[in-house]
Amino acid sequence: MPEFDRKILVLFAHPGLENSRCNQALKEAVCEMSGVTFHDLYAVYPDFAINVKAEQTLLTDHDAVIFQFPFYWYSTPAILKEWQDLVLEHGWAYGQEGNQLQGKLFGVVTTSGGGPEAYQRGGYNHYTMNELLHPLERTAILCGMRWLLPFAVQHALTIEDHELVEAAKHYRRYLEAIRDDTLDLNALPESGLINTFA
Amino acid sequence: MLDLTSVLPLAIANADPDDGFLLHATVYLAAAVLAVPFAKRLGLGSVLGYIIAGVVIGPYVLGLVGAEGQSVMHAAEFGVVMMLFVVGLELRPAMLWRLRGPILGLGGAQVICTVLIIAGITMALGMSWQGGLAIGMCLSLSSTAIVLQSLNEKGLTRSRGGQASFSVLLFQDIAVIPMLAIMPFLAMVPEDDAAKALHTPHWQKAVLIIGVVAGIVLAGRYLTRPIFRYIAATQIREMFTAIALLLVIGVALLTQSVGLSPALGTFLAGVVLAESEFRHELEGNIEPFKGLLLGVFFIAVGATIDFPFLLKHPLGIAGIVIGLVVIKFVILFILGKVFHIGRDQNWLFSFALAQGGEFAFVLFSFAGTVDVLPIEVTTPLTLAVALSMMMTPLLLIIHERIVAPLMQNADAERHADDIDEENPIIIAGFGSFGNIIGRFLQANNIGTTVLDTDPEHIETLRKIGLKVYYGDASRIDLLHAAGADKARMLIVAVDEKEKANQIVSVAKKHFPNLIVYARALDYEHGANLFEYRADKWRHQNVGSALELGVDVLSYLGWSPFRAWRASRRFSRHEDETFKKLLKFREDDKAFFDKARQSREEIEKIFMADAEFKENPDHAWDNTSLKEEVSSQQEEQA
Ligand SMILES: Cc1cc2nc3c(=O)[nH]c(=O)nc-3n(C[C@H](O)[C@H](O)[C@H](O)COP(=O)(O)O)c2cc1C
Numbered sequence: 001m002p003e004f005d006r007k008i009l010v011l012f013a014h015p016g017l018e019n020s021r022c023n024q025a026l027k028e029a030v031c032e033m034s035g036v037t038f039h040d041l042y043a044v045y046p047d048f049a050i051n052v053k054a055e056q057t058l059l060t061d062h063d064a065v066i067f068q069f070p071f072y073w074y075s076t077p078a079i080l081k082e083w084q085d086l087v088l089e090h091g092w093a094y095g096q097e098g099n100q101l102q103g104k105l106f107g108v109v110t111t112s113g114g115g116p117e118a119y120q121r122g123g124y125n126h127y128t129m130n131e132l133l134h135p136l137e138r139t140a141i142l143c144g145m146r147w148l149l150p151f152a153v154q155h156a157l158t159i160e161d162h163e164l165v166e167a168a169k170h171y172r173r174y175l176e177a178i179r180d181d182t183l184d185l186n187a188l189p190e191s192g193l194i195n196t197f198a
Numbered sequence: 199m200l201d202l203t204s205v206l207p208l209a210i211a212n213a214d215p216d217d218g219f220l221l222h223a224t225v226y227l228a229a230a231v232l233a234v235p236f237a238k239r240l241g242l243g244s245v246l247g248y249i250i251a252g253v254v255i256g257p258y259v260l261g262l263v264g265a266e267g268q269s270v271m272h273a274a275e276f277g278v279v280m281m282l283f284v285v286g287l288e289l290r291p292a293m294l295w296r297l298r299g300p301i302l303g304l305g306g307a308q309v310i311c312t313v314l315i316i317a318g319i320t321m322a323l324g325m326s327w328q329g330g331l332a333i334g335m336c337l338s339l340s341s342t343a344i345v346l347q348s349l350n351e352k353g354l355t356r357s358r359g360g361q362a363s364f365s366v367l368l369f370q371d372i373a374v375i376p377m378l379a380i381m382p383f384l385a386m387v388p389e390d391d392a393a394k395a396l397h398t399p400h401w402q403k404a405v406l407i408i409g410v411v412a413g414i415v416l417a418g419r420y421l422t423r424p425i426f427r428y429i430a431a432t433q434i435r436e437m438f439t440a441i442a443l444l445l446v447i448g449v450a451l452l453t454q455s456v457g458l459s460p461a462l463g464t465f466l467a468g469v470v471l472a473e474s475e476f477r478h479e480l481e482g483n484i485e486p487f488k489g490l491l492l493g494v495f496f497i498a499v500g501a502t503i504d505f506p507f508l509l510k511h512p513l514g515i516a517g518i519v520i521g522l523v524v525i526k527f528v529i530l531f532i533l534g535k536v537f538h539i540g541r542d543q544n545w546l547f548s549f550a551l552a553q554g555g556e557f558a559f560v561l562f563s564f565a566g567t568v569d570v571l572p573i574e575v576t577t578p579l580t581l582a583v584a585l586s587m588m589m590t591p592l593l594l595i596i597h598e599r600i601v602a603p604l605m606q607n608a609d610a611e612r613h614a615d616d617i618d619e620e621n622p623i624i625i626a627g628f629g630s631f632g633n634i635i636g637r638f639l640q641a642n643n644i645g646t647t648v649l650d651t652d653p654e655h656i657e658t659l660r661k662i663g664l665k666v667y668y669g670d671a672s673r674i675d676l677l678h679a680a681g682a683d684k685a686r687m688l689i690v691a692v693d694e695k696e697k698a699n700q701i702v703s704v705a706k707k708h709f710p711n712l713i714v715y716a717r718a719l720d721y722e723h724g725a726n727l728f729e730y731r732a733d734k735w736r737h738q739n740v741g742s743a744l745e746l747g748v749d750v751l752s753y754l755g756w757s758p759f760r761a762w763r764a765s766r767r768f769s770r771h772e773d774e775t776f777k778k779l780l781k782f783r784e785d786d787k788a789f790f791d792k793a794r795q796s797r798e799e800i801e802k803i804f805m806a807d808a809e810f811k812e813n814p815d816h817a818w819d820n821t822s823l824k825e826e827v828s829s830q831q832e833e834q835a
Pocket of ligand 1: 014019020021022023024070071072073074075111112113114156157818819820
């Protein structure tokens with residue numbers, strides 16, 4: 001077994017995987033990677049009956065947590081919300097005694113229909129991706145995790161095949177950098193998308 | 199020694215020797231059937247109903263029964279014996295042990311105080327100390343039969359007052375034995391044979407008694423279970439009735455033969471069997487006999503009240519009755535305070551026990567035989583005891599209507615009634631279906647009482663520590679014994695349609711407050727359950743078939759979430775289809791024969807399925823979204 005600097009847990013959520021193009025491609029790029037545990041929440045808990053203990057053990061066993069999901073209604077698909085509500089228990093993930101996630105990295109990998117021109121002031125969606133992801137950012141920080149800028153594949157509805165292949169490669173390299181600790185965390189800017197830096 | 203035939207003091211008109219047993223049975227039963235429902239309707243309770251019926255058919259009103267009231271009394275005493283057996287069945291040894299304080303403390307104090315005070319009063323009225331003591335002993339006892347029956351009927355047995363009453367009654371039943379032993383010593387004339395018989399072979403008797411008690415305990419522990427299981431395996435219901443009666447009568451005879459009270463013996467047997475899985479079944483089988491015999495006993499009490507004597511000395515007798523009740527009440531009430539029975543409960547306790555008991559009849563007559571008390575004393579006292587017994591139901595009504603409401607306002611915070619083993623859920627049938635739902639509830643700390651008729655089943659389940667009882671849940675008495683009047687829900691999970699329907703209909707009829715959920719073996723059966731007013735039913739296979747369906751679709755490559763949603767949707771569709779079918783059936787009942795109907799039904803089901811397939815949800819399908827965005831981009835370009 002090769003040793004890695006960080007073990008990565010990808011919490012994947014796509015409720016209609018049979019209709020997915022982008023997330024399917026991204027998933028295929030990383031799900032077999034060594035050092036990465038790819039955890040498909042909708043497949044494991046089709047009835048939403050999340051096993052809290054098992055999820056917490058998974059978290060303890062990893063050093064970085066990635067949410068991968070299609071951007072739906074400016075947020076995550078439902079099961080990721082359910083997961084946060086149930087798994088990030090008071091006294092475990094946060095609160096005076098809750099320090100189990102302290103120091104882990106937390107990143108978001110998402111695909112959105114809109115592009116950069118839509119996600120800005122005056123654009124179709126008025127706010128930037130970073131701003132819309134504030135709830136997740138605060139959640140990560142409250143749990144003592146290091147928040148990473150979002151990795152977003154945009155124009156997901158119209159993206160060309162070769163662009164998608166390129167994005168998938170990027171995603172893989174991004175996870176490798178986290179795993180092997182080659183990403184210079186101190187050099188990351190305050191805003192923007194991580195794909196442009198990784 | 200407890201042969202009431204020889205001791206009943208009020209020998210009246212001779213019975214016609216040609217009167218058949220059947221005729222008498224008819225008179226008694228008719229009186230009961232006429233009087234008891236009437237008394238209940240008036241809110242007087244069954245005990246008073248029976249006693250009034252006894253008065254009416256007795257020698258002074260209709261004269262339908264006369265001296266044979268005595269012989270009936272003999273058989274009726276057996277009702278008391280059976281009652282104590284049933285009481286024992288409901289008392290696990292652990293609980294009896296818990297009650298040891300009240301039994302010895304409260305019970306002992308009540309008997310000793312009452313004996314001394316009544317002895318003192320009678321001595322002040324001119325009795326010798328021996329006579330006073332004898333009267334005190336006779337009158338210190340209360341009526342187990344009347345008190346327990348009345349409390350039971352009002353659902354008060356498990357209240358604190360009820361439990362205290364029970365403890366005292368139990369002590370009194372035990373105290374009768376030493377009282378009978380002491381009585382001859384109080385005689386002022388030299389002992390006669392009866393007395394000798396009682397106290398000469400002391401140690402032999404002690405050995406015998408210990409032997410019999412040990413025998414009952416050991417046999418109850420080790421012998422009964424294999425025998426019951428063997429009987430249960432025959433699946434012949436009346437065999438169980440037979441063995442239950444055999445058990446009670448046998449134990450009664452055995453204990454009586456060594457000079458113990460038969461009631462005490464059967465009580466002990468009941469306690470020993472309280473842990474048995476056959477407990478509810480035993481109770482169910484004995485219950486009707488117990489009830490009827492007790493009823494006959496109360497009738498006999500009514501029929502033997504000596505009205506001519508009463509009419510001759512109305513004031514004197516009234517004085518004795520009132521004096522007796524008041525003295526007993528005051529003593530009980532003070533003791534209740536000393537022993538910290540709550541306020542309202544202390545009133546209940548004191549009202550309940552303020553009467554003379556059936557054992558007084560025995561003791562008075564015995565006191566007469568051994569020349570402790572003259573007949574001029576025992577006759578009015580025996581009459582007063584009978585009348586005081588008649589007053590008990592009235593006193594309890596006063597408590598219920600007047601005292602309890604007052605108390606309730608006075609102290610709102612009171613202890614809840616002790617509830618021992620009453621589970622909110624009863625499951626009938628612990629086979630493949632019941633066992634899953636039962637384990638599920640147990641795992642979530644919902645107390646369940648389980649009834650099943652397969653002895654082998656029960657054995658295994660008991661081994662893993664579940665409470666399972668043997669018995670047929672379509673019997674009202676068994677449902678009663680299992681606590682159906684207090685439980686919240688009955689789950690019918692038996693695997694025979696007919697049986698399930700029967701249970702549902704019996705339960706709904708006799709326990710209108712009980713919610714009944716049921717397992718349907720198929721849709722046809724579901725429709726039946728619906729007709730029998732089950733509150734909810736589920737097809738036994740739909741749930742698991744659809745779960746396996748999810749597995750199949752997942753294996754075929756569907757995402758599990760999609761497969762799961764499909765199963766939920768189908769389940770909803772299934773419910774709707776069934777509702778349509780029910781309606782279709784009702785509308786067309788008159789036209790179709792059965793075969794035709796089921797063919798039509800299958801067609802309907804397929805048609806409904808075909809419509810349904812075209813209607814899935816869109817499963818986060820973004821195709822239309824993509825098309826729109828692409829065409830917009832083209833326009834812009
Ligand atoms: C229910 C739903 C909500 C969506 N909400 C948004 C949104 O708020 N912002 C956006 O940019 N795209 C939105 N989209 C577009 C999705 O982000 C896009 O379909 C998805 O990222 C494509 O990835 P996939 O091929 O893996 O399904 C939404 C799509 C769906 C089906």
